[in-house]
Amino acid sequence: MALVTTSATPGEQAGTLVVRTVPLDPAAVDSMLDLLPTDQPVTWLRRGDGLVGWGVAAEVRTSGPTRFADADKWWDETTTHAVVRDEVGEPGTGLVCFGSFTFADGPAASVLVVPQVVVGRRGGTAWLTTVSRGALTPPPVVPHAAEAPAPPVGVSFADGALDGEHWMSVVADAVARIGDGDLEKVVLARDLVATADEPIDVRWPLRRLAEDYPMCWTFHVDGLFGATPEMLVRRERGLVTSRVLAGTIRRTGDDERDLALAATLARSSKDLEEHEYAVRSVADALDPHCFSMNVPEAPFVLHLPNVMHLATDVAGVVHDAATVSSLRLAEALHPSAAVGGTPTDVAVDLIAAIEGMDRGRYAGPVGWMDASGDGEWGLALRSAQLEGATVRLFAGCGIVADSDPEAELAESQAKFVPVRDALSAG
Numbered sequence: 001m002a003l004v005t006t007s008a009t010p011g012e013q014a015g016t017l018v019v020r021t022v023p024l025d026p027a028a029v030d031s032m033l034d035l036l037p038t039d040q041p042v043t044w045l046r047r048g049d050g051l052v053g054w055g056v057a058a059e060v061r062t063s064g065p066t067r068f069a070d071a072d073k074w075w076d077e078t079t080t081h082a083v084v085r086d087e088v089g090e091p092g093t094g095l096v097c098f099g100s101f102t103f104a105d106g107p108a109a110s111v112l113v114v115p116q117v118v119v120g121r122r123g124g125t126a127w128l129t130t131v132s133r134g135a136l137t138p139p140p141v142v143p144h145a146a147e148a149p150a151p152p153v154g155v156s157f158a159d160g161a162l163d164g165e166h167w168m169s170v171v172a173d174a175v176a177r178i179g180d181g182d183l184e185k186v187v188l189a190r191d192l193v194a195t196a197d198e199p200i201d202v203r204w205p206l207r208r209l210a211e212d213y214p215m216c217w218t219f220h221v222d223g224l225f226g227a228t229p230e231m232l233v234r235r236e237r238g239l240v241t242s243r244v245l246a247g248t249i250r251r252t253g254d255d256e257r258d259l260a261l262a263a264t265l266a267r268s269s270k271d272l273e274e275h276e277y278a279v280r281s282v283a284d285a286l287d288p289h290c291f292s293m294n295v296p297e298a299p300f301v302l303h304l305p306n307v308m309h310l311a312t313d314v315a316g317v318v319h320d321a322a323t324v325s326s327l328r329l330a331e332a333l334h335p336s337a338a339v340g341g342t343p344t345d346v347a348v349d350l351i352a353a354i355e356g357m358d359r360g361r362y363a364g365p366v367g368w369m370d371a372s373g374d375g376e377w378g379l380a381l382r383s384a385q386l387e388g389a390t391v392r393l394f395a396g397c398g399i400v401a402d403s404d405p406e407a408e409l410a411e412s413q414a415k416f417v418p419v420r421d422a423l424s425a426g
């Protein structure tokens with residue numbers, strides 16, 4: 001069943017959103033995470049650029065199969081009614097929302113939120129956007145460093161829904177079904193539960209993730225946080241891009257060995273097959289929206305501190321930007337075979353049947369969108385859901401005919417490392 005709840009509906013009922021964007025001295029926002037207060041912070045950062053925000057000016061929660069369409073309709077109405085004065089005119093200025101969507105069509109809530117304050121930075125340009133409801137001019141805000149977050153205290157980790165042995169038997173079951181010809185690929189995930197002595201301030205792991213994984217998109221929306229290397233879809237002024245990842249090898253920490261492993265990954269037929277399914281699913285979903293598209297023939301190897309991935313950057317020129325938002329593109333792409341499988345419907349049903357947990361917003365689209373519908377939607381991979389002193393960490397692995405359950409378990413452990421490390425006090 002689809003459900004839509006808003007904390008403030010657009011239009012007259014709740015008062016028009018009044019939005020103002022002004023330029024900032026980029027030096028004043030050198031470290032954007034330092035500006036974040038504890039008041040409902042949101043984050044989308046990569047290599048020091050991106051957006052941070054806080055406070056809630058408006059919000060919608062949706063669920064079920066129409067969660068993307070319902071949220072998009074709300075955004076359309078919200079932007080139509082808003083009064084915007086934008087003195088910067090860059091992607092990410094003016095009225096923007098942040099969003100995080102569930103992997104599955106079930107009753108769990110997806111969210112779009114409009115912060116009261118957004119600070120953005122793109123290269124040498126920085127800006128401040130303030131949003132208020134019904135007032136003529138949003139109150140001026142001078143961004144300043146917030147009080148630093150305290151480190152998590154007494155964190156311990158335990159198995160989530162399934163322990164490692166049990167999860168390996170689920171992977172073996174999937175491999176058998178692939179061998180039987182039921183499907184070609186399925187992505188299976190598992191969870192860990194971290195418990196601290198006191199409620200965790202999400203700004204602590206965000207700082208750690210942004211510092212340790214600068215090549216990833218560090219995100220936080222409504223308790224879901226992480227650093228993802230995978231861009232499901234970015235649309236900017238008619239150009240659409242997607243970074244597809246699938247096929248992984250763990251790093252050893254020895255640079256020479258890792259280079260040899262990268263070469264092995266680039267030749268691994270198991271990983272190339274796994275990757276090809278993911279690229280094809282993205283290219284097929286983008287095709288109806290594009291005049292032209294570039295899909296490289298062979299992947300490159302993306303080096304992250306914990307793992308290396310086969311990666312392909314797909315690019316296209318869209319013909320329907322006036323009527324289809326980046327969120328609706330994300331919907332069209334979701335779930336790609338990097339988080340679902342091939343064929344999609346068989347894989348999604350198998351995940352629900354054997355994975356043994358609800359993914360919530362893990363592996364769903366997470367990102368932001370502006371009033372024109374342009375935006376960036378990453379995949380909330382190897383992410384974590386924070387609730388008070390408890391954090392649920394998620395990581396998943398693509399399973400194909402040649403997958404080995406023990407190797408997949410080790411791969412999932414490596415994918416937990418970023419958030420595990422980010423929760424440590426050191």
Ligand SMILES: C=C(O[C@H]1C=CC=C(C(=O)O)[C@@H]1O)C(=O)O
Pocket residue numbers: 187189230245246247248309337338339363381382383394395396397398399415
């Ligand atoms: C589902 C996840 O990773 C996907 C993305 C990149 C590589 C993957 C892999 O090699 O298995 C997964 O398909 C995750 O990290 O939680």
